[in-house]
Amino acid sequence: MTRGKAGYWWYLLPGAVAFTAVVAVPFGANLYLSLTKWSGIGHPRWIGFDNYTRLLHDDVFWTSFRNTAAMVVAMVVVPTLIGLVLSATLFDVIGRRFGPKTASFLRATFYLPQVLPVVVAGILWGWLLRPDGAVNAVGKAIGLGQHDWLGDPKTALPMVMLVMIWVQIGYPVVIFMAALQRVDPDLYEAAEIDGAGWFRRFQAITLPQIRPETFVITLTCTIAALKVFGPIWALTRGGPNHATTVPSYFAYNAFFNKLQVGYGAAVATALTLVIVAVSIGFLKLQGRTES
Amino acid sequence: MTTLTLTRSRVARKDPDRYKQGTARWVVLALVVLTALLVLVPFAVMLMNAFKSPADYSGNGPLAWPKSFQLDGLKTYWQQVHFGGKLVNSIVISGSVAVLGVVLSLLNAYALGVGRVRGRMWIVALFLMANMIPQEALVYPLYSMAKSLGLYNSRLSVIIIFTVIQSAFGTYLLASVLGTFPKALLEAAALDGAGRWTTLWRVVVPTVRPTLSVLLIFFFIWTWNEFFIPLVMLIDNSTQTVPLALASLQGDRLMDATTTNAGALISLLPTVVFFLIFQRTLTRGVTVGAVK
Numbered sequence: 001m002t003r004g005k006a007g008y009w010w011y012l013l014p015g016a017v018a019f020t021a022v023v024a025v026p027f028g029a030n031l032y033l034s035l036t037k038w039s040g041i042g043h044p045r046w047i048g049f050d051n052y053t054r055l056l057h058d059d060v061f062w063t064s065f066r067n068t069a070a071m072v073v074a075m076v077v078v079p080t081l082i083g084l085v086l087s088a089t090l091f092d093v094i095g096r097r098f099g100p101k102t103a104s105f106l107r108a109t110f111y112l113p114q115v116l117p118v119v120v121a122g123i124l125w126g127w128l129l130r131p132d133g134a135v136n137a138v139g140k141a142i143g144l145g146q147h148d149w150l151g152d153p154k155t156a157l158p159m160v161m162l163v164m165i166w167v168q169i170g171y172p173v174v175i176f177m178a179a180l181q182r183v184d185p186d187l188y189e190a191a192e193i194d195g196a197g198w199f200r201r202f203q204a205i206t207l208p209q210i211r212p213e214t215f216v217i218t219l220t221c222t223i224a225a226l227k228v229f230g231p232i233w234a235l236t237r238g239g240p241n242h243a244t245t246v247p248s249y250f251a252y253n254a255f256f257n258k259l260q261v262g263y264g265a266a267v268a269t270a271l272t273l274v275i276v277a278v279s280i281g282f283l284k285l286q287g288r289t290e291s
Numbered sequence: 292m293t294t295l296t297l298t299r300s301r302v303a304r305k306d307p308d309r310y311k312q313g314t315a316r317w318v319v320l321a322l323v324v325l326t327a328l329l330v331l332v333p334f335a336v337m338l339m340n341a342f343k344s345p346a347d348y349s350g351n352g353p354l355a356w357p358k359s360f361q362l363d364g365l366k367t368y369w370q371q372v373h374f375g376g377k378l379v380n381s382i383v384i385s386g387s388v389a390v391l392g393v394v395l396s397l398l399n400a401y402a403l404g405v406g407r408v409r410g411r412m413w414i415v416a417l418f419l420m421a422n423m424i425p426q427e428a429l430v431y432p433l434y435s436m437a438k439s440l441g442l443y444n445s446r447l448s449v450i451i452i453f454t455v456i457q458s459a460f461g462t463y464l465l466a467s468v469l470g471t472f473p474k475a476l477l478e479a480a481a482l483d484g485a486g487r488w489t490t491l492w493r494v495v496v497p498t499v500r501p502t503l504s505v506l507l508i509f510f511f512i513w514t515w516n517e518f519f520i521p522l523v524m525l526i527d528n529s530t531q532t533v534p535l536a537l538a539s540l541q542g543d544r545l546m547d548a549t550t551t552n553a554g555a556l557i558s559l560l561p562t563v564v565f566f567l568i569f570q571r572t573l574t575r576g577v578t579v580g581a582v583k
């Protein structure tokens with residue numbers, strides 16, 4: 001009891017050792033590699049910032065970040081908006097008029113795509129969208145022509161976005177529904193007495209009340225969108241002709257297919273910088289709106 | 292109750308809210324159910340084609356009802372990818388990561404939240420940063436390290452890596468939970484002569500057990516679904532996991548549509564079963580994660 005706080009440091013020791021070995025040292029090594037030219041065999045050759053200047057002139061690199069913006073739309077913007085509408089409907093209408101059991105059953109349905117390994121989702125959709133897959137069979141049945149949805153550079157990215165919306169939708173639904181339970185029903189009652197309609201109440205009470213959850217969802221989903229890899233690997237491998245490439249796939253490809261380790265490390269570092277910058281921006285924004 | 296009903300009827304007269312009328316709520320229900328069905332369509336198509344014979348599939352296409360109930364696709368897939376072994380690998384890897392990750396998070400959070408060691412804000416911020424770093428920025432050095440240590444293509448390498456990565460989040464969450472741990476309990480334990488180690492296991496752990504079990508389930512399912520690092524680290528049947536098994540056959544032209552669907556079905560079954568068992572804990576857990 002009289003011992004000081006120093007004794008607690010021992011509890012951090014295993015964590016400190018593990019983090020140094022698995023995160024800090026590899027991250028530092030990756031930074032170093034990004035300043036070298038290396039094929040993975042022999043010794044890395046120091047080239048300074050050449051990889052980074054090369055990145056700035058690489059069209060594929062810029063395409064990959066443009067596609068990330070598309071992933072943000074598909075994994076953050078659309079799911080959050082749809083999730084908001086669905087959860088409010090489930091909570092306000094379904095839950096109250098048809099019972100909480102119906103509402104939680106529907107919630108579980110929307111959440112289902114979130115549970116499966118995202119690669120399995122990617123492979124399932126890859127088959128559905130194949131030239132001889134189910135989507136084209138539906139198209140044929142209703143008199144539309146065949147289309148290679150993932151093979152056509154024009155439709156590949158929209159299709160990947162569609163799959164990501166399907167995967168993501170359940171996450172905001174579940175969190176928003178929990179958030180809505182937190183909102184004080186007295187607020188609604190007061191507004192109802194004042195004659196505010198459903199939409200007015202939603203706008204004036206619900207949205208401000210669930211702002212913390214909205215921040216968490218948009219932040220975590222944005223980070224997930226910046227990191228997305230599995231679905232791209234399973235659906236398109238970044239193709240056709242880089243139409244769906246994303247930074248993480250771009251880095252993977254440089255590391256393990258093109259054996260340009262230094263260049264891949266530079267892409268990964270750039271991605272890290274973007275993620276950290278976006279997160280700090282988010283947290284600042286959150287701090288400002290809360291104060 | 293009475294006041295509520297009173298208010299409602301009064302409002303209904305003043306402001307005819309369309310959701311409160313008899314038929315409108317059925318329309319809303321129909322719309323939501325329709326959306327839910329749209330989400331389920333890919334699963335339904337998969338189920339339909341997983342049990343077809345290849346001849347039935349090529350003859351009648353993906354949308355026809357199966358002519359007979361065939362388990363050939365499932366059998367082919369199971370044998371081709373050695374699914375049994377991969378199931379074991381996934382269970383071993385995810386189970387170890389879940390347990391070790393929670394223990395590591397707990398030790399870190401005990402020092403940060405209860406011990407309040409100096410500079411804890413910075414340490415927590417570091418863990419948060421570690422949680423943000425994309426795996427791409429760690430993967431090549433980890434891959435080289437694993438190769439030089441003889442851990443490449445071993446389940447142990449993936450267990451070590453994910454124990455650390457998951458506990459970055461776990462530390463962050465648990466440190467804030469333990470930061471509000473009731474002082475009275477700690478003081479009572481100290482009066483009883485309990486040391487820090489005993490206090491941790493006899494007082495702290497039983498109190499935060501619900502949070503620990505949520506973390507355990509999260510770590511298990513997150514690790515189960517991981518793809519990128521296992522793809523790089525694990526290259527053969529003896530070590531690969533369930534998601535990798537399905538991915539390894541992708542692009543392989545030998546795999547026909549029925550096998551693909553059967554493969555997708557048995558690959559997602561474990562997670563769906565797991566989800567159904569722990570649905571309550573999980574949805575509560577997502578909430579815990581959100582309010583953190």
